[in-house]
Amino acid sequence: GESVGLHLPTLSVQEGDNSIINCAYSNSASDYFIWYKQESGKGPQFIIDIRSNMDKRQGQRVTVLLNKTVKHLSLQIAATQPGDSAVYFCAENVGGSQGNLIFGKGTKLSVKP
Amino acid sequence: EAQVTQNPRYLITVTGKKLTVTCSQNMNHEYMSWYRQDPGLGLRQIYYSMNVEVTDKGDVPEGYKVSRKEKRNFPLILESPSPNQTSLYFCASSFRGAESGYTFGSGTRLTVV
Numbered sequence: 266g267e268s269v270g271l272h273l274p275t276l277s278v279q280e281g282d283n284s285i286i287n288c289a290y291s292n293s294a295s296d297y298f299i300w301y302k303q304e305s306g307k308g309p310q311f312i313i314d315i316r317s318n319m320d321k322r323q324g325q326r327v328t329v330l331l332n333k334t335v336k337h338l339s340l341q342i343a344a345t346q347p348g349d350s351a352v353y354f355c356a357e358n359v360g361g362s363q364g365n366l367i368f369g370k371g372t373k374l375s376v377k378p
Numbered sequence: 379e380a381q382v383t384q385n386p387r388y389l390i391t392v393t394g395k396k397l398t399v400t401c402s403q404n405m406n407h408e409y410m411s412w413y414r415q416d417p418g419l420g421l422r423q424i425y426y427s428m429n430v431e432v433t434d435k436g437d438v439p440e441g442y443k444v445s446r447k448e449k450r451n452f453p454l455i456l457e458s459p460s461p462n463q464t465s466l467y468f469c470a471s472s473f474r475g476a477e478s479g480y481t482f483g484s485g486t487r488l489t490v491v
Contacts, residue, residue, distance in 0.1 A: 307484060308485050
């Protein structure tokens with residue numbers, strides 16, 4: 266598979282445990298945030314998003330929390346499964362409709378069976 | 379199936395030999411973008427396009443060209459590839475730019491020798 270990052274922070278969890286992946290974003294004007302999952306050999310896949318007028322959003326087994334005071338975003342994965350093993354990126358939009366997403370470096374999640 | 383299609387998936391070429399990586403999306407998205415992904419550096423934007431005949435430089439445009447003659451296609455052109463352009467390339471598209479999530483292609487692994 267493709268190596269997307271040789272120096273990524275790594276989170277190792279046991280199958281069935283909950284995972285929390287953190288991201289510090291850079292711009293207090295950012296108004297839209299996305300979490301992406303990238304499996305080995307594949308392109309990034311959209312997981313969940315949140316706008317700055319919210320502080321929490323839930324999906325299927327995933328929850329995103331946004332703390333604008335400290336510019337922090339987290340992704341919680343419930344009952345982590347081996348298929349969750351991947352690199353996870355956060356992305357922020359600072360420019361509204363004319364902006365571009367700025368991506369974090371990523372965190373590698375490894376799930377031990 | 380809604381998707382972004384990149385070709386080729388893998389390419390090995392020699393320094394100076396012009397090449398084109400194609401990207402096509404079938405979702406009628408206005409926004410398209412090219413990224414390169416390198417270990418330790420994350421996703422870096424090369425060029426983007428807000429609509430047909432509208433293209434702009436991203437963070438690392440040197441050595442690349444793009445065109446957007448029609449909505450669905452956004453080819454990436456390397457006029458004279460060099461070894462420092464060896465990388466994993468991703469095309470992405472979006473309905474409303476950074477205000478909605480990007481859909482990524484599967485990637486093109488380019489090696490320039």
